[in-house]
Amino acid sequence: MNASAAVSSLTNIRLVNYPSALMSEHTVAPTAPMFAETTMEFPYKHSTGETIGRFLAGLRDQRRIWGQRVAGQGVVVPPLGYSEATGAEGGEWVAVASSGVVTAVAIVHEAVEGLHPARAPFAFVLVKLDGADTALPHVVTGGLERLRIGTRVEAVWKPDGERIGSIRDIAGFRPID
Amino acid sequence: MSALRNVAIVGFAQLPVVGRDAHRMSTEMLYPVVREALKQVGVERDAIDYQVSASADYMDGRPFGFVAALDVMGSWPPRQDLHLEMDGSFATYYAWLRMQTGEVDTAIVCGHGKTSEGEPERVLNLQLDPYYQAPLGLTPTATAALQASAYQARTGATDADFAAVAARNRTAGARNPDNQVREAATADGLRHTSWAVEPLRRGYLPPVGESATCLVLAAAGRAETLCDKPVWIHGVDHRTEMQSIGARDLSRSPGAALAAQKAYAMAGLGSARDVDLVELLATNPAQELIVCEALGLDGHASKPVINPSGGALCGDPVMSTGLIRLGEVFRQLSGRAADRAVPGARRAIAHAAQGHCLQQNIVWVLGSERRWT
Amino acid sequence: MDEPPKEPVKYIDAEVRLPYHYVAGDYRARYLRALKDKKILGSKCSRTGKVFVMPVVASPESFAPCDELVEISHRGTVTTFCVVNIPVIGRTLEIPYVAASVALDGADISIFALVQECKAEDVRMGMRVEAVWKPDGERHGDHEDIQYFRPTGEPDAPLDSFIHRL
Numbered sequence: 063m064n065a066s067a068a069v070s071s072l073t074n075i076r077l078v079n080y081p082s083a084l085m086s087e088h089t090v091a092p093t094a095p096m097f098a099e100t101t102m103e104f105p106y107k108h109s110t111g112e113t114i115g116r117f118l119a120g121l122r123d124q125r126r127i128w129g130q131r132v133a134g135q136g137v138v139v140p141p142l143g144y145s146e147a148t149g150a151e152g153g154e155w156v157a158v159a160s161s162g163v164v165t166a167v168a169i170v171h172e173a174v175e176g177l178h179p180a181r182a183p184f185a186f187v188l189v190k191l192d193g194a195d196t197a198l199p200h201v202v203t204g205g206l207e208r209l210r211i212g213t214r215v216e217a218v219w220k221p222d223g224e225r226i227g228s229i230r231d232i233a234g235f236r237p238i239d
Numbered sequence: 240m241s242a243l244r245n246v247a248i249v250g251f252a253q254l255p256v257v258g259r260d261a262h263r264m265s266t267e268m269l270y271p272v273v274r275e276a277l278k279q280v281g282v283e284r285d286a287i288d289y290q291v292s293a294s295a296d297y298m299d300g301r302p303f304g305f306v307a308a309l310d311v312m313g314s315w316p317p318r319q320d321l322h323l324e325m326d327g328s329f330a331t332y333y334a335w336l337r338m339q340t341g342e343v344d345t346a347i348v349c350g351h352g353k354t355s356e357g358e359p360e361r362v363l364n365l366q367l368d369p370y371y372q373a374p375l376g377l378t379p380t381a382t383a384a385l386q387a388s389a390y391q392a393r394t395g396a397t398d399a400d401f402a403a404v405a406a407r408n409r410t411a412g413a414r415n416p417d418n419q420v421r422e423a424a425t426a427d428g429l430r431h432t433s434w435a436v437e438p439l440r441r442g443y444l445p446p447v448g449e450s451a452t453c454l455v456l457a458a459a460g461r462a463e464t465l466c467d468k469p470v471w472i473h474g475v476d477h478r479t480e481m482q483s484i485g486a487r488d489l490s491r492s493p494g495a496a497l498a499a500q501k502a503y504a505m506a507g508l509g510s511a512r513d514v515d516l517v518e519l520l521a522t523n524p525a526q527e528l529i530v531c532e533a534l535g536l537d538g539h540a541s542k543p544v545i546n547p548s549g550g551a552l553c554g555d556p557v558m559s560t561g562l563i564r565l566g567e568v569f570r571q572l573s574g575r576a577a578d579r580a581v582p583g584a585r586r587a588i589a590h591a592a593q594g595h596c597l598q599q600n601i602v603w604v605l606g607s608e609r610r611w612t
Numbered sequence: 613m614d615e616p617p618k619e620p621v622k623y624i625d626a627e628v629r630l631p632y633h634y635v636a637g638d639y640r641a642r643y644l645r646a647l648k649d650k651k652i653l654g655s656k657c658s659r660t661g662k663v664f665v666m667p668v669v670a671s672p673e674s675f676a677p678c679d680e681l682v683e684i685s686h687r688g689t690v691t692t693f694c695v696v697n698i699p700v701i702g703r704t705l706e707i708p709y710v711a712a713s714v715a716l717d718g719a720d721i722s723i724f725a726l727v728q729e730c731k732a733e734d735v736r737m738g739m740r741v742e743a744v745w746k747p748d749g750e751r752h753g754d755h756e757d758i759q760y761f762r763p764t765g766e767p768d769a770p771l772d773s774f775i776h777r778l
Contacts, residue, residue, distance in 0.1 A: 089271075089638070089669065089679050090655070095261035096641035097633060102300060104628040108369045115620020118370075128616045135486060140371045146481040155615045166392070166489060168384030169437035174360050176629065178376045186381045186436075188389070188485050197485035199372055199385075211392045227621030229371050264637035267669040270677075284675050300632035310672035356634050369626050 113143030113152055121231040125219050129156045129194050136195030140229070161216035161238065162191035162198075167209055179230070185209055189235055200229075205237040213237050242611040243505070246338050247462040247469030250455035251566035252276040256419040256448040256554035259355035265299065268451040269351040270311035276347060276453035280465040284313035287455075288343035291321045293330035294352040294558050297362045308351055319343065326350065327452060327562025328520070328591030328601050332477060334456050344461045350452040350559030359447065359557065366595060368482055380444065382484055382595040384436035387525030389489040391438060396528060398438060402426035403539070404524035405443045405552060412549020414579040417563075419448040420553040443523050445555035452559040454566055459609060468573040473586075473610040474506030477601035484596055495533035495590065495600035506604035508586075511535040514604070515584035516544045516571055518564035520591040522551045529597065530590060543588075547571065547579045561591025565603065572607050639667045642681060648753035650745055654719050656680040662720040686743040688716035688761075689769040691778050695732045710735045714761055715777040722777055729762035738768035 110118060113130065117140055120128045129139035131154050134147030143152045166188040173182040180203045187209070188197035202209055209215075215235040225231035252275035254260075254268055277284060292308045299305075305322050314320060321337075323330045327350030334346035360378040367373040367382075390396055409424035424442065432442030455465070462469040478494040478501075481487050499511070511517065511534045519534070521527035527550070531537065536545065548567040551560050568587040570576040589603040636644065639655060643666045646653045655667030659676035663684065671678055693712035699705070710727040712735065727735050729744070741761040751757040 089267075089677065090642060090667075090681055091638075092262050093638050093641050093645070096636035096644065097261075098636065099631070099633055100300070101629060101631045103630075106369070106626040106628060107623040108626055109623060110370060110621055112620055114370050115622060116616040116618070118621040118624070119619060120616030122621065123617050124613060126613070126616065138483075138486065142483070146483060146486055157613075166385040166388040167437075168381050168388055169434070170381060171434040171436065174376070174378055177361055177364060177378065186375065186377060186385060188385060188489075196483065199375060199377060199485050201375060211388065228624055229374050259635070261635055262638050263669075264635060264640070267637050267639065270670045297630075300630065300634070310668065311670050313675040315673045315675070353635060356632055358631060361630055365628065370624060374624070374626065 111143060113141050117141055118227040118229070118231075121229070122225040122227040127158050127160055127191060127198075127217070127232075129158045130154070131156055137193060138196050139191055139194040139198050156193065158191045158193035160191070161214060162189045162194065164188070164209065164211055164213045164215055165190050165197050167211060169206060169209075187215070187235065189215055200232060201234040202236065203234050208237040208239070244339050244341065245459035245471055245609045245611055246335055246456055247459070247466070247471045248454060248565060248569040248605070249457045249462050249466035249469050250276045250279040251453070251569045252279060253417055253452040253559070253563060253566060254450045255417045256450045256556050258419060258446060258448060260353070260449060265294070265351050265353045265451070266307050266311045268353070268449070269308060269349060269453070272451045272453045273312055273347065273349060276455050280455050282465065287313075287345045287347050289319045289321075289334060289337055289346040290314070290349070291323065291330045291334045291346065292349045292351065293323050293325055293327040293562065294350070295324050297365065298352050298354060298357045298359065298557060300357050308349065312347070312349060325599075326520075326557070326591050326593050327454065327559050328565055328589070328603070329477060329561065329593070329599070331454060331456070331562065331565060332475060332601060335472060335475060338456065338458050344458045346456045348454040348456065348562065350450070350556070350562040352449065352556070352558040354447050354449045354557050363595070372484065377595075379595060380436050380439065383523050383526065384439045385484065386489040386529070386596040387438050387523060390525045390529055393490040394528075396525070398430060398440075399426065400528070401438070401440075401443055401524035402430040404527050405429050408546050408550040408552040411547050411579065412553030415549050415553065418549050418553040419446060420549070439523050439525070443552070445522055445552050448554050448556050450554070450556035450559050450563070452556075452562045452566065454562055454569070466573065468607065470569045470572040470605050470607065471609050472603060473606050474502040474504070474508065474604040475601065476501035476505065477599065479594075479599045480597075482598070487596065489596050490529065492529050492533040492597045492600060495530050495592065495597060495602065498600050498602040499534045502602040502604050506610060508604050511588060512543065514543050514586040514588050516547055516568070516581045517588045518546060518548060518550070518567045518590070519588070520551050520561050520564055522555055526592070526597060530592065530600075533600075534588060534590065534602065544581045547576070547581050561593070561601070564589045564591055568603075568605050572605065639669060643667050644755065645753040647755070647757040648751045650686075650751070652684045652686060652716065652743070653681050654684045654721075656682050663718060664721045665716060665719040665723055682718070684719045685717035687764060688714045688719075688741060689774045690727065690735060690737060690739040690741055691715050691722055691774050692737065693727065693735055695735075708732050712741075712761070714741060715774050720777070725758075726760035727762070728760040734763075736768070738771060738774065740764045740766040740769060
């Protein structure tokens with residue numbers, strides 16, 4: 063059986079265990095464990111294509127959020143250029159509002175350093191912008207106490223000159239009363 | 240539907256799930272498990288016609304690292320081999336499919352990977368599209384929490400409901416020596432653990448764990464020589480859903496529902512309530528309730544027994560977690576489930592899921608009798 | 613405006629950064645630590661007696677366990693090799709350099725090694741080489757404890773002594 067670091071049975075933290083009894087006796091005798099640490103880093107430049115590229119240009123240059131009307135889904139925000147439901151090519155561009163309704167809330171209390179977009183506590187949300195049929199995943203950093211499913215939120219834009227053509231040109235959303 | 244080839248699970252071996260095996264590489268964990276599985280069915284490696292392995296190079300931190308497993312699966316003389324960057328339950332589908340062609344009669348399916356070597360929260364962010372979702376830093380616990388939130392909004396499920404599901408798994412899991420978490424817990428106790436990502440508490444989520452697993456399959460004609468009680472596959476189907484989480488109804492799993500519908504039809508199973516036990520893969524209670532609904536089960540009912548093994552909450556080695564569900568069904572239906580046996584079990588459902596918010600689902604129906612005669 | 617800008621944003625930059633915490637495992641840990649003592653270890657197949665370096669848990673060929681560790685000679689034969697003219701990211705190696713597959717005496721699997729202390733054009737199949745170690749006190753029990761291999765000056769090994777190890 064495993065010997066393990068003493069841990070409360072109510073919490074699930076990463077355990078460092080001694081190895082379990084080996085199923086085969088045919089192995090070298092155990093020796094002091096040896097570890098190695100490596101960080102893999104890859105810089106990527108992802109081609110965006112026409113639809114995603116123009117959507118991002120809309121954020122950067124127009125401070126506008128665009129959707130696309132596609133078969134089987136309605137107005138898709140953010141658009142991909144095709145329907146994920148039917149595979150059909152995306153249709154006309156439809157401007158949607160920069161505000162809408164929160165349809166899901168996840169409040170992060172243990173932020174993953176270097177990956178999560180803010181210090182804890184902050185929230186990831188799904189926002190159904192007015193005019194869209196799909197929800198946009200994004201972030202809420204302030205006003206968490208007012209944040210619920212059904213709360214109306216509006217986009218907070220990065221200032222002119224700081225928007226680069228990224229989904230983070232929208233800095234986040236904030237609750238509006 | 241026309242008859243398919245009867246294929247059975249005839250053996251299963253796994254290492255107990257641990258937080259980190261500090262003494263063995265992934266392949267060194269897998270080797271004894273493959274040997275054990277073959278020993279169980281009493282054959283040498285050359286009696287196995289096909290091998291499929293399941294692991295994820297990104298989780299392992301080794302590009303093309305999966306090929307190392309060939310060295311410990313008995314790949315010489317040259318074997319017919321397949322690898323999936325998916326959980327072993329999905330890999331089993333491919334072994335089953337190949338056996339349907341009649342080209343192979345026996346197969347091993349192996350799950351491997353040391354989850355402790357990578358950081359799943361970072362790695363699995365990369366499963367999301369790089370344009371709209373990954374750049375937000377969405378991690379699997381966060382997307383799972385969004386799903387749990389959506390589920391609560393639709394159904395009114397509460398924190399107490401989640402705690403009850405988690406406690407049920409923890410209590411069952413205490414009887415399974417292969418689990419990483421082997422202490423029972425109360426709903427009240429779990430409700431007092433801290434938030435990871437609201438509405439999911441730490442106590443509702445599995446710890447990082449690793450294992451190695453090997454399932455042995457055989458077609459009718461061979462299965463009976465390898466196992467006293469083969470567990471026959473009656474039906475299987477798998478489905479995948481849309482990539483954009485905002486385009487989905489996260490409160491439901493249409494993928495699991497459709498896979499269940501198709502698998503039940505193949506199996507001639509009228510309702511999920513007609514089986515004796517269900518082993519489903521859910522890494523948090525909201526997922527479990529969503530999958531139960533999709534499978535046509537009441538998550539709070541006592542029959543069929545759900546997750547007598549303790550489920551993924553008690554041991555989640557990621558690439559093997561779904562394979563373990565199949566292995567547990569094998570143990571239950573072949574009389575090898577010891578203290579956690581569901582008495583008289585003759586039919587079961589096994590489910591597995593992968594990807595953010597249950598994006599991909601596979602549903603199996605299994606039984607003690609052959610499906611097609 | 614009834615459409616987003618005509619000119620799309622062409623790329624997005626994504627910096628993937630993944631930390632990993634590897635376990636060496638008892639076989640590799642023993643092998644690496646032995647290098648500090650100027651020992652090269654292999655593991656022996658319990659069925660065929662073949663010796664694998666670095667040591668492995670099982671023979672990929674026979675599927676039998678390799679639970680016995682054995683010491684391997686520091687000397688061996690160059691089997692196949694190549695002369696590299698392209699710099700390697702992350703290493704400072706003088707170009708051109710020779711990368712060789714060296715069949716160590718006593719092992720059945722060859723290792724990859726740098727061959728130095730000779731001109732690249734002098735390296736040949738069958739050339740006898742020996743390990744050059746970091747001095748005592750500078751070895752840490754890692755793969756850099758062997759700096760490279762150099763010719764021993766022995767007569768070349770006959771082809772039939774290593775042809776099966778290519």
